[in-house]
Amino acid sequence: MNLDQLKLNNHSTVAIAGGGLLGRLLAWRLLEAGHRVTLYDAGSLSDSPSAAQTAAGMISPISEAIDTEPLMYDLGVASLALWPKWLQQLAVDATPVPYAQNGSLIVAHHRDVGLLQQYTQDMQRQLPEAAQGRSLDKQGIAALESDLGEHFQQGLFLAKEAHIDNRQLLRVLLQRIKKLGGDCVENTAVDVEPNCVRLLENNSTVSFDLVMDCRGVGSKPQWQGVRGVRGEVLRVQTEEVSLQRPVRLLHPRYQLYIVPKANQEFVIGATQIESEDRSPISVQSALELNSALYTLNPAFAEARIIEMQSNLRPALNDNRPQIQYKEGLIKVNGLYRHGYLLAPVVVQHALALIGIGNAAAQSFSGVLFCK
Numbered sequence: 001m002n003l004d005q006l007k008l009n010n011h012s013t014v015a016i017a018g019g020g021l022l023g024r025l026l027a028w029r030l031l032e033a034g035h036r037v038t039l040y041d042a043g044s045l046s047d048s049p050s051a052a053q054t055a056a057g058m059i060s061p062i063s064e065a066i067d068t069e070p071l072m073y074d075l076g077v078a079s080l081a082l083w084p085k086w087l088q089q090l091a092v093d094a095t096p097v098p099y100a101q102n103g104s105l106i107v108a109h110h111r112d113v114g115l116l117q118q119y120t121q122d123m124q125r126q127l128p129e130a131a132q133g134r135s136l137d138k139q140g141i142a143a144l145e146s147d148l149g150e151h152f153q154q155g156l157f158l159a160k161e162a163h164i165d166n167r168q169l170l171r172v173l174l175q176r177i178k179k180l181g182g183d184c185v186e187n188t189a190v191d192v193e194p195n196c197v198r199l200l201e202n203n204s205t206v207s208f209d210l211v212m213d214c215r216g217v218g219s220k221p222q223w224q225g226v227r228g229v230r231g232e233v234l235r236v237q238t239e240e241v242s243l244q245r246p247v248r249l250l251h252p253r254y255q256l257y258i259v260p261k262a263n264q265e266f267v268i269g270a271t272q273i274e275s276e277d278r279s280p281i282s283v284q285s286a287l288e289l290n291s292a293l294y295t296l297n298p299a300f301a302e303a304r305i306i307e308m309q310s311n312l313r314p315a316l317n318d319n320r321p322q323i324q325y326k327e328g329l330i331k332v333n334g335l336y337r338h339g340y341l342l343a344p345v346v347v348q349h350a351l352a353l354i355g356i357g358n359a360a361a362q363s364f365s366g367v368l369f370c371k
């Protein structure tokens with residue numbers, strides 16, 4: 001197929017199946033480019049069942065590359081360059097989305113300091129020098145996070161990493177989509193076909209110039225290889241502790257991160273279990289997350305647990321994102337645990353397929369595109 005066949009004419013009609021992270025970003029960009037968009041979601045759009053709603057919102061190319069593969073660093077750095085520009089565009093007439101590039105902090109308790117050394121070595125082996133973090137002693141940790149200095153002797157500071165208020169982003173995107181005239185159809189599960197969506201409740205079809213599939217784990221019946229990876233998180237609130245940036249605690253049995261949010265809330269996560277079980281968080285996971293949180297700073301003991309959630313990260317076999325295309329249908333999936341880290345660069349490439357954006361958007365086409 002000639003790629004030109006995918007290019008959209010002015011004011012084309014586009015259906016987007018799935019109003020999570022990818023679906024909303026694509027809907028917004030397409031509306032800004034002058035197209036007519038209908039956004040379908042199987043659930044509510046204001047209280048979204050998406051992985052995007054459960055996520056912690058870390059944008060951490062270095063930490064994720066060490067845990068997965070160096071490619072995540074390159075893709076993540078490209079996305080990091082886009083987030084501030086996109087958020088600035090989004091903030092027109094809307095409440096700004098909190099986003100901070102304050103770096104992140106990796107710590108380990110004294111008995112686990114070998115894990116920190118291993119982590120540092122992996123980073124030095126896998127990533128370019130410019131990406132590498134700075135080792136910190138107790139004073140260095142306290143200078144960055146005064147509420148942690150007493151509890152840790154050694155740490156690592158990854159200055160380039162960022163975090164975003166993901167729920168505020170989803171809210172603002174929805175407002176913007178509606179303001180730009182997007183048609184939002186919630187509580188409506190669909191299947192996708194080239195140039196049409198099929199409404200599952202009555203099997204009727206609706207035609208469009210283009211359909212984009214962004215259903216995450218919901219794509220599984222129509223995309224072999226999509227799987228869900230269970231993740232469980234807590235959300236707590238306390239006035240007793242303040243953090244400026246995400247903190248990761250290295251531990252021999254589990255990895256914990258804590259991400260500060262508005263109103264003195266913190267997201268603590270996350271388990272990673274190869275299961276598509278969507279049932280509530282287990283006692284064991286809740287205990288492990290809570291006790292790790294308590295060891296980070298005992299002042300968390302009085303924090304109030306305001307939410308416990310589990311959800312599925314949409315992944316493909318190689319845990320990489322993928323964009324599949326044919327005439328009338330583009331499918332995007334596999335963001336796995338890197339949705340916020342990778343979404344801008346993935347969205348940019350999907351839009352480049354239909355003639356929106358510039359040539360720079362093609363830099364990862366060899367990795368992301370698949371016919």
Ligand SMILES: Cc1cc2nc3c(=O)[nH]c(=O)nc-3n(C[C@H](O)[C@H](O)[C@H](O)COP(=O)(O)OP(=O)(O)OC[C@H]3O[C@@H](n4cnc5c(N)ncnc54)[C@H](O)[C@@H]3O)c2cc1C
Binds near residue numbers: 230270
């Ligand atoms: C616990 C947890 C923590 C995470 N933390 C981070 C993090 O810190 N940083 C990071 O970068 N990433 C993180 N992620 C990953 C990130 O949330 C996902 O990669 C991202 O949300 C995937 O985006 P998506 O749009 O593909 O899917 P989703 O956000 O899941 O959206 C899919 C949407 O499709 C809808 N849908 C499903 N089926 C249908 C259907 N048949 N018809 C219509 N609509 C349908 C769903 O209702 C949903 O709204 C985390 C994920 C989890 C679960």
